[in-house]
Amino acid sequence: MLLLLRSSALRNLLRTSAFFLFFGTVLMMATTLLEGTFRAFREVRHEEELKFLYFNNETGTDHFIVPNIIHLIRFNKTEFSFVDYICTQAAFRNHRPDHFYIHTDSPGGKFRGKYWELIERDLELRSRIRILPLEPPSEIYGQQLNPEWRLYHGGDIARIRTMMKYGGIYLDNDVYVIQNLDKYRKFEIAINWDEGQFLGTQVIIANRKARFLPLWLDSYREYHPEIWYYNAGERPTVEILYKHPELVHRVKVQFGADFDLSYNLYTYKEFDWRALDTIHLMINHRHYMDPYYNVTPFFDENIVKNYPYPFGGMAREMVAASGMENFIDKKI
Incomplete structure (x- = not known):
């Protein structure tokens, strides 16, 4: 046992x-x-x-290192205007991105209006659009943004964060793409920096790991809420790029961010806008920069038919290319 x-x-x-x-x-x-x-x-x-420790932003590389995604940020903009429509079509038809990411605080990610419905009807374009929720920042590093300029200063911050998260091509909503932008997708980051000026934020083409992006965001630790363009353009240019210009591929003129170039769109009939890669329409600034603003305070598909200045031709091209005229006289 x-x-x-x-x-x-x-x-x-x-x-x-x-x-x-x-x-x-x-x-x-x-x-x-x-x-x-x-x-x-x-x-x-x-x-x-x-990855970019010894990267040469003058020569770039022989292959694409920036995703072919166009980012648009729309804060407090639930309705698409005619200009929004024209610029979206120009980006789509002249560059041919794989996707559009529209970052917005619009309730439920919904847009409205005639021109958004036209985009909905453009099935090839609409199939490439993703709508992503994004609230405008109200503070940065514990500092409250200027309430009066929250959407603008918040938009400046949001575009940096968006580039750091995804990489791709950021465009202001009133940037008109003229040429294909693939040549800039071979650089760590390409950004407008005209001679004798601060950098421009209207067009940013960047890999999400671009060295300049976190430095740019970190420069907001000294935030000046009372100065319109200090943190977005002046401070990063002076404090970072003056010392380390090699961090970016410097684009001069070709992104069309200079005031005089935009001014020509509404005043100089012989302006050769096709020589540029993109141009900033400065549509929200026309009331003080365009001497003929009172004659045409807004644009639509009918007004641009006879508008004699360069923007008229640009708009007419996209009206025709998009097939928009097929729907103009129809109830949408």
Whole structure:
């Protein structure tokens, strides 16, 4: 009897030992696997951080390193205007992005109005649009944004964060794309920086790991709410790019951010806008910059038919290319 008890106890001990040996082996394998995974993650992250350490932003690379995604940010803009429509069509038809990401605080991600409905009817364009929720920032590094300029200063911050999250091509809503922008997708970051001026934020083409982006965002630790363009343009130019111009591919003139170029769209009939890659329409500034503003305070598909200045031709091209005229006289 005693022998049977000892034999049973021995079997139980062996079973228990086998279980713990098996469990220990599994645990050791899992630990090894996790350590390998974390090591690989650290190596990938380190590799990404070093990715642009010696990158040449003058020559770029021989392949695309920026995703072919156009980002638009629409804060407090639930309705698409004619100009919004024209610029969206120009970006789509002249550049041909894989996707549009529209970042918006519009309730439910819904837009309204005749021109949005025209976009909805353009099935090829609409299939490339993703609408992503985004609230305008109200503070940065514990500093409240100027309430009067929250949507503007918040938009400046949001575009940096969007580029850091996704990479791609950021466009202001009133930027008209004239040429394909693929040549800029071979640089770490391409940004407008005209001679003798601060950088322009209307067009940003960047890899999400571009070294300049976190430095730019970090420069907001000294936020000046009372100065319109200090943090968006002046401070990063003076504090970062004057010292390290190699961090960006400097685009002069071609992004059409200079005031005089925009002014020509509404005043100079012989202006050669096709020589540019993009141009900022400055549509919200026409009331003080366009001497003929009172004659045409707004644009639509009918007004641009006979508008004699360059913007008229630009708009007419997109009206025709989009097939919009097929719907103009129809109830949408």
